[in-house]
Amino acid sequence: MAKKEEIIEAAKVTAKKVAIKAAQAAVEAAEVVVDKAAKAMKEAATPVITPEMAKIPAGPLELKWTNYKNHQKLVNPANKRRLDIIVIGTGLAGASAAASLAEMGFNVLNFCIQDSPRRAHSIAAQGGINAAKNYQNDGDSVYRLYYDTIKGGDYRAREANVYRLAEVSNNIIDQCVAQGVPFAREYGGLLDNRSFGGAQVSRTFYAKGQTGQQLLLGAYSALSRQIGKGKVKMYTRYEMLDIVLIPDENGEKRARGIIARNLVTGRIERFFAHAVVVGSGGYGNTFFLSTNAMASNGSAAMQMYRHGAYFANPCYAQIHPTCIPKHGDFQSKLTLMSESLRNDGRIWVPKKLEDAKRLQAGEIKGRDIPEEDRDYYLERRYPAFGNLVPRDVASRAAKERCDKGYGVNNTGLAVFLDFSEAIQRLGKDVVAQKYGNLFQMYEKIVDENPYENPMMIFPAIHYTMGGIWVDYELQTSVKGLFCIGEANFSDHGANRLGASALMQGLADGYFVLPYTIQNYLADQIGVPRMSTDLPEFAAAEKAVQDKIDRLMAIQGNRSVDSIHKELGLIMWDFVGMGRTAEGLKEGIKKIDAIKKEFWTNVYIPGEANSLNNELEKALRLADFIEIGRLMAVDALHREESCGGHFREEYQTPEGEALRQDDKFSYVGCWKYMGEDQEPQLIKEPLDYEFTERKTRNYKN
Amino acid sequence: MDQYIDIKVRVWRQAGPKAQGHFETYELKHVFQGASFLEMIDILNEQLVAEHKDPVTYDHDCREGICGMCSMYVNGHPHGPDSAITTCQLHMRKFKDGETITVEPWRSRAFPVIKDLMVDRGAYDKIMQAGGFVSVNTGGVPDANAIPIPKPVADEAMDAASCIGCGACAAACKNGSAMLFVAAKVSQLALLPQGKVEAAARAKAMVAKMDELGFGNCTNTGACAAECPKSVSLANIARLNREFLAAKFKD
Numbered sequence: 001m002a003k004k005e006e007i008i009e010a011a012k013v014t015a016k017k018v019a020i021k022a023a024q025a026a027v028e029a030a031e032v033v034v035d036k037a038a039k040a041m042k043e044a045a046t047p048v049i050t051p052e053m054a055k056i057p058a059g060p061l062e063l064k065w066t067n068y069k070n071h072q073k074l075v076n077p078a079n080k081r082r083l084d085i086i087v088i089g090t091g092l093a094g095a096s097a098a099a100s101l102a103e104m105g106f107n108v109l110n111f112c113i114q115d116s117p118r119r120a121h122s123i124a125a126q127g128g129i130n131a132a133k134n135y136q137n138d139g140d141s142v143y144r145l146y147y148d149t150i151k152g153g154d155y156r157a158r159e160a161n162v163y164r165l166a167e168v169s170n171n172i173i174d175q176c177v178a179q180g181v182p183f184a185r186e187y188g189g190l191l192d193n194r195s196f197g198g199a200q201v202s203r204t205f206y207a208k209g210q211t212g213q214q215l216l217l218g219a220y221s222a223l224s225r226q227i228g229k230g231k232v233k234m235y236t237r238y239e240m241l242d243i244v245l246i247p248d249e250n251g252e253k254r255a256r257g258i259i260a261r262n263l264v265t266g267r268i269e270r271f272f273a274h275a276v277v278v279g280s281g282g283y284g285n286t287f288f289l290s291t292n293a294m295a296s297n298g299s300a301a302m303q304m305y306r307h308g309a310y311f312a313n314p315c316y317a318q319i320h321p322t323c324i325p326k327h328g329d330f331q332s333k334l335t336l337m338s339e340s341l342r343n344d345g346r347i348w349v350p351k352k353l354e355d356a357k358r359l360q361a362g363e364i365k366g367r368d369i370p371e372e373d374r375d376y377y378l379e380r381r382y383p384a385f386g387n388l389v390p391r392d393v394a395s396r397a398a399k400e401r402c403d404k405g406y407g408v409n410n411t412g413l414a415v416f417l418d419f420s421e422a423i424q425r426l427g428k429d430v431v432a433q434k435y436g437n438l439f440q441m442y443e444k445i446v447d448e449n450p451y452e453n454p455m456m457i458f459p460a461i462h463y464t465m466g467g468i469w470v471d472y473e474l475q476t477s478v479k480g481l482f483c484i485g486e487a488n489f490s491d492h493g494a495n496r497l498g499a500s501a502l503m504q505g506l507a508d509g510y511f512v513l514p515y516t517i518q519n520y521l522a523d524q525i526g527v528p529r530m531s532t533d534l535p536e537f538a539a540a541e542k543a544v545q546d547k548i549d550r551l552m553a554i555q556g557n558r559s560v561d562s563i564h565k566e567l568g569l570i571m572w573d574f575v576g577m578g579r580t581a582e583g584l585k586e587g588i589k590k591i592d593a594i595k596k597e598f599w600t601n602v603y604i605p606g607e608a609n610s611l612n613n614e615l616e617k618a619l620r621l622a623d624f625i626e627i628g629r630l631m632a633v634d635a636l637h638r639e640e641s642c643g644g645h646f647r648e649e650y651q652t653p654e655g656e657a658l659r660q661d662d663k664f665s666y667v668g669c670w671k672y673m674g675e676d677q678e679p680q681l682i683k684e685p686l687d688y689e690f691t692e693r694k695t696r697n698y699k700n
Numbered sequence: 701m702d703q704y705i706d707i708k709v710r711v712w713r714q715a716g717p718k719a720q721g722h723f724e725t726y727e728l729k730h731v732f733q734g735a736s737f738l739e740m741i742d743i744l745n746e747q748l749v750a751e752h753k754d755p756v757t758y759d760h761d762c763r764e765g766i767c768g769m770c771s772m773y774v775n776g777h778p779h780g781p782d783s784a785i786t787t788c789q790l791h792m793r794k795f796k797d798g799e800t801i802t803v804e805p806w807r808s809r810a811f812p813v814i815k816d817l818m819v820d821r822g823a824y825d826k827i828m829q830a831g832g833f834v835s836v837n838t839g840g841v842p843d844a845n846a847i848p849i850p851k852p853v854a855d856e857a858m859d860a861a862s863c864i865g866c867g868a869c870a871a872a873c874k875n876g877s878a879m880l881f882v883a884a885k886v887s888q889l890a891l892l893p894q895g896k897v898e899a900a901a902r903a904k905a906m907v908a909k910m911d912e913l914g915f916g917n918c919t920n921t922g923a924c925a926a927e928c929p930k931s932v933s934l935a936n937i938a939r940l941n942r943e944f945l946a947a948k949f950k951d
Contacts, residue, residue, distance in 0.1 A: 100838040115759060116825050118865055119767040135845060171839070178841035180834045180888065180895045182858040189848025207858055213766055214861060221833035228829035236822070264814055293761040327734050332742055333763045441765065444782075444789050447702065447734075510838045559749045561742070606754055611815050613757060614749065 049669065049684035055472040056160045061690045062142075065164040068472070069515060073522035080105035083521055084529065086258055086273035088240050088300055090117030090223065092216055092502060093485025094279030096509030099222035102231035104514060106521075109271055110223070111235045111260060113295055118220045121281060121293040122505060125212025126338035126438070128194060128204035129176075129502040131169040136193050140201040142166045147691065149500060152198040152390050153465070153493020154643035154659065155693045156313070156667075156686065160472060161490050168511040169503050173205055175510055179218040183207050196498040197339055198390040198698075204499040209338055209437045215502055219509070237263040239616065241544045243276055243303050243481065246536045248527075253308075255481035256530060259540045263616060266609040268541055270532035274524050275480045275517060278304060279509065282464035282486040284317065286624045286631065287576075288568025290461040291323060291336040297620040298627045301487055304468050309476035310669035310682060312469035312489035314627065315635035318496055318644045319577055320462030321347075321394035324445055325414040329565075334460040335445060337417070338438055339498040342387045344422035344431065345455070347394070349406040349415050351375045359408045366408065366416050366454040377401055381654075385698040392495045392644045392657075393698060395459035399577050400655060402458075409456050418454035459577065463501060465492040465644060466634070469669045469684070473516035474508060480524075482517060484508035489667065494643025548608050551618050556601030560617040563598050567621070567628055570594065575632045580648045584636040591629045598625060630670060630679065637681065640664045661693055702733035705797040709744060711756055712804045714813050721813070725800070733793035737780060738763060738770065740792055741803075758817035763788040765929065768864030771871070772817055773804040778868035778927045786866065786929045806871035810878070810914045821867045823913040824881060831905035832885045834895045847893050860888040862930045869924035869932075875916030880924035882906045883940035884932045890943055900947035907944055 057064040075083065083106050087098040090112040098110040112120060134140040145166040150157060173191070177183065183205050184192040193202040207214040226232040238260045245253040257272040283298030284290040305311045322337045350356045351373050358364045377397055379386045389397075398415045401407070408414050423431050428451060432439070439450045446456070467489040474482050474490070485505040492500065574587025598621065606612045641650040641657035642664070650658040667684040706729045714721030728747070731740055738760050745755035761769040770787040774780035780790040795801060803817065811819040861884070869880035886903050889895025895902070918937060925934045 096838075103837040114761060114767070114769060115821055116768075116865065118825075118828075119761060119769050121762060121767070124762045124764055124766050133844070173844045174841050175836075175838060177844040178834065178836045178894055180857075180892050182854050182861050182888065182892065183844075184858075185849055185851045185854040187851050189850050189854075190845050208862075210766065210862060213864070214858075217861065221828070222836075222838070224825065224828040225833040225835065227825075234825075236825075293767060294763060295761050328732055330732065330735050330739050330743055332736070332739050335764050440784075441789070444785055444791065445736075447791070447793060514838065559746055561746065603749065603752070605749055605752060611757060611818075614755065 047682045049667075049682060053471070054158070054684060056158070057472065061159060061163050064160050065167055072515065072519045075518045075521050075525060077105050079525040081107070083107065083524065084109065084273040085517070086111070086271060086276045087279065088258070088277065089120060089279035089281065089485070089487070090220070091120035091122035091279060091281055091485060092212070092219060092505030093487075093509040094120065094277075095216065095219035095223045096506050097277055097279060097484055097513050098232055099219060099226050100510050100514040101517070102226035102229075103222075108226070108232040109235065109273060110232050111238045111240060113237065113239045113263065115236055117223055117234060117236065118217060120216065121296050122216045122502070123213045124293065124336075125502055126209045126336065127196060127340040128206035128211045128499040129172065129215060129506070130196070130203050130497070130499040131173045131205060131503065132166055132203060133170055133173060135191060136202045138201045140203050144201065145169060145203065148199050149491070149497060150493065150691055151694070151696060152497040153495050154657070154696060155493065155661070155665070155688065155691075156316070156642055157491055157493030158667075158686065159688060159690055164512065165491050165504060165507050168507045171511055172503060172506045176215055176218050179221060181207065181214045181218045183214075194340055194343055195388065197342065197388045197394070198385075198497040204340075206340070209340070209435065212502060215506065219506070235260070239263055240300055240303065241268070241619070242540045243307055244270070244537050244540045245307055245478065246530065246534065252479060254479040257532065257537065259537070259544050261544075264611055266607070266612060268544055270537045270541060272530050272532050274527060275482065275521060277482040277484060277513065277517070278468070278487055279483070279485040279505075280487045282467065283624070283627050284461045284464050286567070286628045287461040287571045288564045289326065289331060289334050289572075291320060291334050294333065297623065299620050299623040301468055302623040302626055304476060304478065304481060304483065305672050307478055307481070308672065309478045309481060309483070310469035310671055311466070311630060312667050312669045313466035313494070313634065314631045314670065315575075315638060315645050316465035316494045316643060317461060317631065318391055318463040318465060319395040319459045320391055321398055321459050322417060322457045323460035323462070324442065325409055325411065325456055325458040335441070336460070336462060337442060337455065337457060339391070341417060341435060341438060342394075344426070344434070345387065345417045345419050346376055346421055347378050347387055347398075347415055347417055348374045348376045349401045349408060353405055356406045356408065360410060360412050362410060366418065367420070367452065375401075375406070382698040384700045389698045390495055390497060391462075392646075395577060396646060396655075398459055414456040414458045416454040417457045419450065420454065423451065463496055465489065465494060465496055466631075469667065473519060474513050475516070475520060480520065482513060484513055494645055548615065548619070551602070551615065551622070552604055552608050554600065554602050554604070556603050558597065558601045558603060560602060560604070560614055560621055563594065563602060564617070564621050564624065567591070567594050567625060571628050571631070575628065575635055578646055578648050579635050581636060584632050587632045588629060588636070591625060591632060595625045595629075598622065633679065634668055634670065638664055638668060657696070659695070665693075702793055703797070704730045704732055705792065705795065705799075707731055707795060707798070708800040709740075710800055710802045711816070713756070713816055716815060717812055723802075731792055733791065733795075735792050736763070736788060737774065737790040737792065738788050756817060757815040759819075760788060765789040766864060768866035771806050771819060771821070771867055773807065773871065775802055778806065778871045779866075779929050784929060784931050786864070806867050808867070808870045808876045810870060810876060811867055819867070821865075823915070824865050824867060824878070826913060827878065827882060827906050827909045828885070830909035831898075831902040834889060835898060849892060853891055857888045857891040860884045860891070860932065860936050863932050864930055866929060868927050868929060870915060872923040872927035873916065874921065874923065875919055877918045877924070878910050878915040879918035879937050879940065880928065880932055880934070882910055883936035886943055887936040887939045890939065899943050900950060903940060903943035904947040907940075
């Protein structure tokens with residue numbers, strides 16, 4: 001009897017166990033299903049931008065732009081006179097757009113934060129501008145420039161845009177020469193070229209080491225001519241603080257003007273236009289220390305973003321390999337040494353750790369290390385391109401050597417850029433003629449003669465490939481709001497090649513936007529000029545005023561710069577050259593803490609309604625904090641390494657970037673969902689139709 | 701080797717265009733000589749902000765000697781005591797421990813003070829708008845290599861074109877003349893075949909605008925070229941005079 005009960009009891013226990021196991025399995029299975037469903041739902045919920053939405057014209061690659069121009073809508077001269085366009089910024093993109101639009105007959109209102117349109121930071125570009133002229137008969141073509149740009153961008157740019165860029169590149173050189181830009185010439189009187197990173201042809205046009213200056217002064221001349229004619233109304237020392245959207249008869253919001261602050265008087269003013277074009281540059285100053293000018297900022301981009309314009313690929317930031325290393329905590333910016341130096345300069349660190357240690361201790365100089373003990377690591381790792389590998393590759397290689405302890409200055413964060421071999425081969429005079437002004441600049445800053453001892457360089461934030469998403473017409477996801485130059489995301493993918501920023505800025509401003517904006521404005525000819533007394537203008541102005549009042553009222557203990565420097569260090573450490581999931585999560589937490597610190601403890605002296613530099617900086621920093629966070633969020637989501645975005649989890653055994661084309665071959669667009677809300681991801685798939693995606697190879 | 705130095709900075713403070721200005725002296729301790737001059741001003745401003753005082757307003761932007769924004773008279777020289785550089789490229793190693801450094805805004809009737817060290821250089825833009833361009837619209841231009849230009853000519857045009865429009869020339873001139881600025885642009889464009897067509901008209905228009913805006917006359921003292929951060933040559937002024945006379949003869 002007892003046995004029977006025991007058996008029953010045992011059976012019960014077994015049954016219970018089985019049941020529990022089954023239940024557990026069921027729960028697990030259900031969890032998996034729910035997980036999968038959630039993932040699928042999330043995937044399905046990620047909206048997608050189709051080529052039609054991006055307005056990419058149909059047809060073969062080389063005919064897209066021609067077809068577009070042949071079929072786009074135009075605005076006749078009488079109607080052009082009735083349309084006003086606001087252009088923000090006077091860099092290469094802004095100035096060339098403002099001048100070209102005015103020449104065509106539109107009324108242009110052009111704004112810049114400097115005291116003159118000639119001072120935008122495009123002026124500091126040194127090396128040159130690319131074009132597919134093939135003047136050197138070295139096998140260049142529009143297709144090859146297109147291909148190099150797509151490949152250099154690690155296959156993360158839009159094919160149609162890049163092809164158009166290569167196509168109009170030749171017009172830019174013609175235009176600039178006609179304006180009187182004094183490009184370097186050969187003895188026969190024809191234009192000279194040099195080579196730049198990421199290309200095997202010489203297609204870079206240059207004007208000494210001041211190409212950006214000369215191109216910008218060309219655009220500034222054209223702009224000045226239109227200001228003189230009264231076709232452009234120029235507003236210097238004005239900063240845009242918001243964009244005004246007004247719904248049309250169908251309720252669709254369109255950009256119809258801006259709110260701007262007169263930086264001299266502190267007055268907030270309203271301006272109407274039928275369309276708004278923003279060419280405000282990049283957001284590299286999020287890092288505080290960068291090669292950007294002190295006032296370069298990302299606030300215009302954030303204003304667009306908050307109104308619904310997507311922010312695309314914010315994590316794609318370019319770290320330039322050849323900058324003068326940091327020398328102290330008081331440092332305000334980093335100075336770039338032109339990439340053109342890599343034409344003749346050779347980059348190296350010592351082969352032996354003990355030599356590096358002695359260099360770091362200041363016991364020896366670079367020239368004391370014999371040839372056989374030097375490691376020309378770029379030539380060693382990338383025989384085919386050598387010292388002319390693209391910027392992202394060269395920067396990471398420098399970091400790799402310094403991380404291993406081979407750095408050559410007192411901080412261990414520098415490598416040598418050596419001209420001794422070039423001086424032997426070409427003579428000091430030739431080297432001085434080619435690079436003299438750069439050598440002089442180096443000597444003034446570092447107090448060391450680069451003809452006698454190799455220069456020291458280190459990577460620094462230089463350019464942002466990410467930016468506001470635009471369609472093929474350079475229109476953002478907000479109607480009537482256009483974005484050009486570095487401020488948009490379009491043409492460089494995940495990494496920009498040297499001498500291509502000038503090309504893109506001028507392409508957008510001279511040859512693309514003046515066409516495409518007409519396709520929009522053709523439908524706006526019936527829209528009368530609107531009063532800036534409309535409630536939308538009043539509301540926008542009030543919001544700007546409230547934000548300023550809030551900032552002025554904090555009266556805390558920290559200067560704007562001290563908080564900005566802190567943000568910069570976090571960006572460099574956690575969202576810099578080598579990123580990890582863990583680090584990025586940590587970085588986001590730290591950025592959130594900075595935001596809190598800023599909004600509770602910043603101190604701004606003086607009055608808001610007067611000239612107040614500290615207030616200007618504070619308004620910009622408020623936006624840099626948001627951009628920094630967005631960069632980190634984007635970098636965390638992009639689980640691959642491509643171009644300027646290097647996730648340490650995704651690299652080849654040799655330490656090269658490892659793309660995940662099956663998962664991340666898209667433009668990552670972020671949509672603003674409200675203050676302190678996580679942004680929504682929107683994808684524009686990059687289905688390469690015309691070019692085969694390869695692993696970037698600069699080795700052979 | 702760069703050291704740490706203690707300095708006094710005597711700065712021109714002026715609340716607004718019509719306000720009465722005055723010098724104010726500030727002490728700065730432990731300034732690294734590797735810092736740039738503007739970084740020294742940043743340190744001073746951080747100190748002032750910490751004391752809840754109004755920081756010194758000054759123009760600056762690129763900090764690599766090319767935008768032309770910075771504009772300070774340092775110890776009696778535009779852009780300071782070093783040659784062929786802008787204020788932002790000046791480093792503290794040019795100063796000695798215990799030194800008192802005097803900092804003023806550009807001195808020129810045509811560049812009125814906005815606040816402290818910041819001046820209004822809009823007059824230079826107006827001169828450019830009067831004729832500092834080649835009259836071509838975007839598009840419809842010949843191939844860039846259609847007109848060969850001898851290398852020495854292109855190089856000379858480039859040297860003239862290296863002007864950054866900072867205003868040091870007019871600020872250095874005892875007459876407050878903008879001749880070097882105007883001459884640089886007139887020369888650059890007159891040298892090149894693309895700009896030659898309008899050379900005489902351009903010279904006339906730009907000089908007329910310069911006179912109208914209250915800049916003084918050129919008496920060939922050469923202070924402008926001596927202080928020019930880009931070493932723009934006085935030869936450009938001779939070329940401007942030739943173009944200007946040619947234009948007058950044509951009239």
